Amino acid sequence: MGQLSLQTVTKSFGTIDVVKGVSLDVVEGEFMVFVGPSGCGKSTLLRMIAGLEHTTAGDIVIDGVRVNDMAPVDRGIAMVFQSYALYPHMTVFENIAFPLRVEGLAEAQVRDKVGAAARILHLEDRLQQKPGNLSGGQRQRVAIGRAIVRAPEIFLFDEPLSNLDAALRADMRIELTRLHKQLGATMIYVTHDQIEAMTMADRIVVLHDGYIAQVGAPLELYHTPQTLFVAGFIGNPRMNVLPVTCVGVDATGVTVDLEGQHLHVPVTVPAAARAGLPGQRLSLGIRPEHIALAQGAAADGTAHLRVTPSVIEHLGQQTIGYATDDTAVAGDGGEAVSFCFVLPGTQSIRPDLPVALAFATDDCHLFDAQGRAFARRIDMAGLTLPPMADPATGG
Amino acid sequence: MSDPAITGTYVPAKPAKTKTQVAPRARRASTRAMIDRYSVTEYVMIYAGIALFLFFMLAPFVEGFLVSLKPLSQLFSTPYSFWPEGGSFEAYRTMWVRIPYFGLYIFNSLLIATVSTVIVLILVVPAAYAFARFRFRGMALVLGAFLAVSMFSGAVLLIPLFRLMRTLGLLNTYWAMIIPGAAFLIPSAIWLLRTYMMRIPPELNEAAYMDGASQFYTFRRVILPIARPGIVVVAIMTFIGAYAQQFIFALTFNSKTEYMPLPVGLFAFFGKQEVIWNELMAASFVGIAPALVIIFVLQRHLVGGLTAGAVK
Numbered sequence A: 001m002g003q004l005s006l007q008t009v010t011k012s013f014g015t016i017d018v019v020k021g022v023s024l025d026v027v028e029g030e031f032m033v034f035v036g037p038s039g040c041g042k043s044t045l046l047r048m049i050a051g052l053e054h055t056t057a058g059d060i061v062i063d064g065v066r067v068n069d070m071a072p073v074d075r076g077i078a079m080v081f082q083s084y085a086l087y088p089h090m091t092v093f094e095n096i097a098f099p100l101r102v103e104g105l106a107e108a109q110v111r112d113k114v115g116a117a118a119r120i121l122h123l124e125d126r127l128q129q130k131p132g133n134l135s136g137g138q139r140q141r142v143a144i145g146r147a148i149v150r151a152p153e154i155f156l157f158d159e160p161l162s163n164l165d166a167a168l169r170a171d172m173r174i175e176l177t178r179l180h181k182q183l184g185a186t187m188i189y190v191t192h193d194q195i196e197a198m199t200m201a202d203r204i205v206v207l208h209d210g211y212i213a214q215v216g217a218p219l220e221l222y223h224t225p226q227t228l229f230v231a232g233f234i235g236n237p238r239m240n241v242l243p244v245t246c247v248g249v250d251a252t253g254v255t256v257d258l259e260g261q262h263l264h265v266p267v268t269v270p271a272a273a274r275a276g277l278p279g280q281r282l283s284l285g286i287r288p289e290h291i292a293l294a295q296g297a298a299a300d301g302t303a304h305l306r307v308t309p310s311v312i313e314h315l316g317q318q319t320i321g322y323a324t325d326d327t328a329v330a331g332d333g334g335e336a337v338s339f340c341f342v343l344p345g346t347q348s349i350r351p352d353l354p355v356a357l358a359f360a361t362d363d364c365h366l367f368d369a370q371g372r373a374f375a376r377r378i379d380m381a382g383l384t385l386p387p388m389a390d391p392a393t394g395g
Numbered sequence B: 001m002s003d004p005a006i007t008g009t010y011v012p013a014k015p016a017k018t019k020t021q022v023a024p025r026a027r028r029a030s031t032r033a034m035i036d037r038y039s040v041t042e043y044v045m046i047y048a049g050i051a052l053f054l055f056f057m058l059a060p061f062v063e064g065f066l067v068s069l070k071p072l073s074q075l076f077s078t079p080y081s082f083w084p085e086g087g088s089f090e091a092y093r094t095m096w097v098r099i100p101y102f103g104l105y106i107f108n109s110l111l112i113a114t115v116s117t118v119i120v121l122i123l124v125v126p127a128a129y130a131f132a133r134f135r136f137r138g139m140a141l142v143l144g145a146f147l148a149v150s151m152f153s154g155a156v157l158l159i160p161l162f163r164l165m166r167t168l169g170l171l172n173t174y175w176a177m178i179i180p181g182a183a184f185l186i187p188s189a190i191w192l193l194r195t196y197m198m199r200i201p202p203e204l205n206e207a208a209y210m211d212g213a214s215q216f217y218t219f220r221r222v223i224l225p226i227a228r229p230g231i232v233v234v235a236i237m238t239f240i241g242a243y244a245q246q247f248i249f250a251l252t253f254n255s256k257t258e259y260m261p262l263p264v265g266l267f268a269f270f271g272k273q274e275v276i277w278n279e280l281m282a283a284s285f286v287g288i289a290p291a292l293v294i295i296f297v298l299q300r301h302l303v304g305g306l307t308a309g310a311v312k
Helices: A042-050 A092-103 A107-120 A136-148 A166-183 A194-200 A218-223 A228-233 B040-069 B090-098 B102-133 B139-149 B154-168 B175-198 B202-210 B215-226 B228-253 B262-269 B277-299
Strands: A004-013 A016-026 A031-035 A057-062 A077-080 A154-158 A186-191 A203-208 A211-216 A240-250 A253-258 A261-265 A281-286 A291-293 A302-307 A311-314 A318-323 A339-344 A355-360 A365-367
Touching: A004 A042, A016 A042, A016 A057, A016 A211, A031 A042, A031 A194, A042 A077, A042 A154, A042 A186, A077 A136, A077 B202, A092 A107, A092 A136, A092 B215, A107 A136, A136 A166, A166 A194, A186 A194, A194 A218, A203 A218, A203 A228, A211 A218, A211 A228, A228 A240, A228 A281, A228 A365, A240 A339, A253 A281, A261 A302, A291 A339, A302 A339, B040 B090, B040 B277, B090 B102, B090 B262, B090 B277, B102 B139, B102 B175, B102 B215, B102 B228, B102 B262, B102 B277, B139 B175, B154 B175, B154 B228, B175 B228, B202 B215, B215 B228, B228 B262, B228 B277, B262 B277
Parallel strands: A031 A186, A031 A203, A077 A154, A154 A186
Antiparallel strands: A004 A016, A004 A057, A203 A211, A240 A253, A240 A281, A253 A261, A281 A365, A291 A355, A302 A355, A311 A318, A318 A339
């Protein structure tokens, strides 16, 4: 129950293809997050699963049944809208009770179920109020209440937190994660906010231009992005990408040239692809948080950079520096690239003064000219969480 | 290197000594938002403008009321006296004697206007919803046709309408006044209500659909209650329209005294030699009164902000 499968699902509006063949399996009880920039098709995909949009091609299968032509209720799905879409003339009680009234449930059962939903969402005191008198967070909870009251197998959330302020968003994030644990239902959550994706998801689906760019656990996407797009999208501030030239390749990795420094990046290159690599232009990715102030002379396995940041942000717990185009490090071919670094604590650096930075080549990512990543030779066990116990037995 | 912005040196702000902009006597104005503040001259001009328009609109009513109080002889005295001398409400009594059917005329007027309004609402509310929510072939054409039709007044089409009524055998019935009246009010009502319904967020339809509601259930339980203020506006507009336009249809399609509405009934005050002005005016005021009451009752349902809290 609550198992969802998409099989080369496609959606076109007229001649424009919005979703271009997405295949995905969501297991029961999973918290799946669709993430991507605006226009990547994530909301359309969600609306197709919901039954609000017609599917141009491909199959949507829920618990082994093809549901393409079924109404949302028959699919066992409930959805929480970005704009909440509460019925403004009804009380909170009637809003939550609406799906039950449609079903034609007896009054006593309606009271029980609405009461239970209100308890889960801490709305007991608000049941007789109208949505217009509620705060944003409370309206959000009413919208969720309307979804959970029918006890569906799959919940869909369309950017539910985007209308809330930052503090409330953080609270609701935790509340939604708690709700997911409590209900144990499958949840599919669309957002463009990668913090929401990282914090809530069991698995993240990164969508790019109508295709799935990568599917994986949050830390898997963070540590081993398969494309330059995913690398740039997951992680904040975004990963720095420096143009480099390949000077050598062997079984232990690729040696690249960055401003005259030869760096050995530990990645796996298939033997067949090694011969053509030297001399090629590659992209070296380094996350801002893996950069430190340079200590002493250049050692083996570290890269050194001299950067003149134009803006410094002192956040107390970290210091963030931005070097924008004109003051940036000179790239390999002399062109300017923007560069960002995050240093722990408060560092006494000032804008427009050069600063010496260093990073370990072990932390580097390497991408080919097409933006595909070379597999990193890292021990994922130390960087990600151990796999969860089987929810059926460990629940 | 001491940068005051970083070391945080406190630089005390100079006390403001600017001249106050608000006139000291305009104490009430000082609590208003800046955008709502006006100078004395502006106030004088605003109120002078309001007074001018009010005068033009209300003067006929005032004069009509004063005429209804005067004895008939005083109306033609020279010099004309604006204020009634020895004024009384006598005309409000004698008019009932002169026109025994007067009560029936008022009832007819209300009946025709009310039935027209009910017919228009029954037809227009679903139609406006369909035009607001659904896309279908020929929609723009139909809407355009409605707009074009509403540009004709009923008077232009009297002769074809007369033939139609005769063919249908509706002449000299209430329907002869109700049906054309309702027909000419439908187009503008559709346009008015469609605009209102387009402002109801479509997410509400989607949410109701996700909750398992049918189109009709959604319409009845979600759309109708939210559209109530718009429906009330349409009802008021239609009622006033039906009340005002019944004269021409009654005059041409009906010759039975007992079906006549008030405006035609008032013709009885136009005698062969003279017009009984004071009673005519008294009858007009009494005749308007029930309509006024109905409109005031409807107006109480005009509450704004019904969609507050629906989205965002």
